[in-house]
Amino acid sequence: MSNGCPNLTVDLGGLVLKNPVMPASGTFGYGEEYAPFLDLNRLGAVVTKGLSLKPKAGNPTPRIAETISGMLNAIGLQNVGVDDFIKFKLPFLREFTTPVIVNFFGNTLEEYGEVAARLSDIPEVTAVELNISCPNVKKGGIVFGTDPKAAHEAVSTVRKQLNKHLMVKLTPNVTDITVIARAVEEAGADSISCINTITGMAVDIKTRRPRLANRTGGLSGPAIRPVALRMVHQVVQAVKIPVIGVGGIVRPMDALEFLIVGAKAVQVGTANFVDPASMITIIEGIEQFLLEEGLSDINQLIGSLEL
């Protein structure tokens, strides 16, 4: 700590980030939407909106509803598709030095493989984040993210097509998240991000109708933080690969909680909507905390939970 600046660099198994803070997919657009409000070069990584093979229009409206300390969304994974992303969205991100992590999903195993193959060829894509938590149903009614066999299959399919760091994002909508975590580790994931949104519902008491056209949606924001923290804690114990904590992180102290239980990095989602500079505040707050605690390296804090 000679010059007073603690080291914030983290190594996610070969994927080295200058600090452990990045946006959560779907809450930061393709990066350009928030560029007027914060310096993308200060982030550990940029994570883009979930992509599919073909463009996807998303769900009918209303798509969002505010709840106590959280929000429900049923956007329906609206996105421009992988080809238009590469052609029209990626060039903007090339201007920055920050690693780009591209989130994607498929409706079938073939689609997962196809999107992975296309992203594999693109040098500006540093890593991919595989979303197996989307509510799409594979033939035979198995959802990729909730069945360990299907999760294993999806991850191995992608692994075969991909020559980059493979992060796999888990859904919390399962009985035992460690079973899925072990399955994706075994299938070749390089890291795990958790959690995605928690399925929820809200009703307008006057009209007596669901507040989302889709009836249910994914809950995010501070409301889900304790659940996310518990699951990250469990997954850290269950696997050897690095874990990235996601869910309800708004303030520096929220991120610190995840790092202490063993997350090597964190993603900030809904908080971006509330304050576009929240990730910068979190990075600065982590640095400040390390100074106050007399720690010269963030890795001294990661996984320092006392039980």
Next chain:
Amino acid sequence: MKNYKTIILSNQEISPGYYRMRLLTPGFSETARPGQFLMMRVQQSLPPLLRRPFGIFRTGFLPADCEGMPPKEYTEILYKVVGRGTNIMADLHRGDKVEVLGPLGRGFDVGDPSEEKILVGGGIGLVPLYMLAESLASRCKVRLLMGGRTRDDILAVTEFERLGVETYVSTDDGSLGEEGLVTRVLERKLDKYPRSSVYACGPMPMLEAVYRICHRRQVPLQVSLEALMACGVGACLGCVVKGVGHTEDAPRYLCTCKQGPVFRAEQLDWSRLGEEPGYCEGCKS
């Protein structure tokens, strides 16, 4: 576009349930265009979690406090108290801190200065029309048709008059101006001034009626829409509306915060705009 951590210069009730808030926003007026909006974080602590969108009513300068000091640049919003967020706002005072993100979205296209303009405001929908009137009034004839349920819903009309705008007021209960719907006034004005173009903002049923009238007469129309918003900058895709040609199989969604909130009428799928279930309280006013 910027996030302003700023203070309130004033916050006053101007009619029962309606407030006018003035915020210190240096640099805002150079960039703010008629029809743009801002996202306000109503208090530092949570809840409420999300910011609230508000149209920019006007921007201006206060005289400097003392010699040598720069004049203070301010932005004004007008808002109706409807729920949790606006209730908190109504309790804020001069000197209180708030955060505003803006100016956001695409504003009105001011169009051909040789054409006469008719602005139609329903209740709080009047808000985005003031800056539009300001930018048009010196160049062409501008008429404002302002509708509300009762006299309490008629706001700031004298300010439009001060710009030289001809104003017509109607209320559903006849408590101020003409009794009846503002759309009836619109039809009469279009009979008399058929070459006008129309700009409207208000509750959805009013906008639909305005659309039908303008469509039938082939009069150009721009509307400013409201939608539920989480981010206001095009990142969440929560605020979309159906664009023209939308079908279940080939959905065509437009982003209200980024591609709007002002749309040319022909961009939108009017057959479906009114179908939205449980849309939002404000829109039903």
